[in-house]
Amino acid sequence: MAEDLTGIGKAISALSQPIQGFLSTILGPAAKEAGELFADNVKFIRWKNSLRILEKAQKEIEIRGIQPKKVPLKTLLPILEGASLESDDENLQAKWSNLLTSAVSGGSSHPSYPKILSELEHFEARILDYLYLFELKLVSRKAELNKVEQQYPGRNNLALRKQKTEEVINSFDIPRDCFQLSKIGEKLSIKKGILRDSIENLLRLRLCEHPERVSEIEVLTAASLNRPNRNRLPTSAENDEEYELDVEEDYIVNRVIDLNLVRLTSLGMSFMAACQPLP
Structure with missing residues (x-):
């Protein structure tokens, strides 16, 4: 199983039985194809980094008594590929391990997450x-x-x-x-x-x-003066208070993006x- 999965010789032959079984469980029937892919594209040092992430994920799953789930190749392989390149930053290494653990435990792990993580510094x-x-x-x-x-x-x-x-x-x-x-x-x-x-x-x-702040601003769109009684002419004693001001109002949405937040x-x-x- 180990040779089929890796194809990189004696350096991987020491792969522990628990890890071999763990890989078989989460890869399913695609184990052989995945091994060929690794044999073609991943050097030993990168596989070693991936192996470390696998071991961490396996321990987390075992400690919590969770039955590992099969992970789609389009999610699993990018995780192992990305983890293989992460050798120096402990914070990013932990994120790769946690991302794998989340996927194996059946948690939310969108196929885009490995690519996103691979583009973070x-x-x-x-x-x-x-x-x-x-x-x-x-x-x-x-x-x-x-x-x-x-x-x-x-x-x-x-x-x-x-x-x-x-x-x-x-x-x-x-x-x-x-x-x-x-x-x-x-x-x-x-x-x-x-x-x-x-x-x-x-x-x-x-x-x-x-963040965007959204507010509504009341604006005046039209206005006119109207006499209450249009059937008679105003007398000289009548003043402006007898006229009614008709207004039309509307609201506009004001959006402000705060570039400082x-x-x-x-x-x-x-x-x-x-x-x-x-x-």
Whole structure:
């Protein structure tokens, strides 16, 4: 099995039986074809990196008593291929391992995730970790605030509801400027030029976005003066107050993109969730 899978000789013949069985389970009937692909395209040093990721994923699955699921080749092979190139950055290595573990455990792992991860650099991964932390805090805080609204409804509970709301807000360490680019660069010690390039790549990958503020503005579209009684002429004693001002109004939607802020998109949240350790 090991020779069929790798095709790279004695260097892989020491592959442990548990790993061989693990690969057989998640690859299924495609094991032989996958082995031929690796034999043609992956050198030993890269396979060694992939093997390390496989071993980590296997341990995580075993510890939690999860039955490994078969993973489609279009998801599994890009993960192993990408992991094989990641030898220096521990943070990115962990993300590859977690992505594989998520796929093997039956979690959400879109086929696009390996390609996205392969296009991330060290600083971009750190920015994503930072943003994901505060996005999760915001989600948790919103859930707690909703509980307060439900537990203390009505005008009679207004004072208590306000007190509990303040307590919830103060219990979460979420600075007002946590999503500002300048704050991100300061917290992560990233130089402006590197920060700019990193954010541009995250925007390109649709993992991040500059938030948009949407507001409605009331505008006057037409106006006219009308006399209440059109059947008679006004006398000299009548003044302007007897005229009615008819106006027509409309609303326009004003959209403003704040280039000084950056938030995770829904894709960014899902991607980062797939790159987290199993709970």
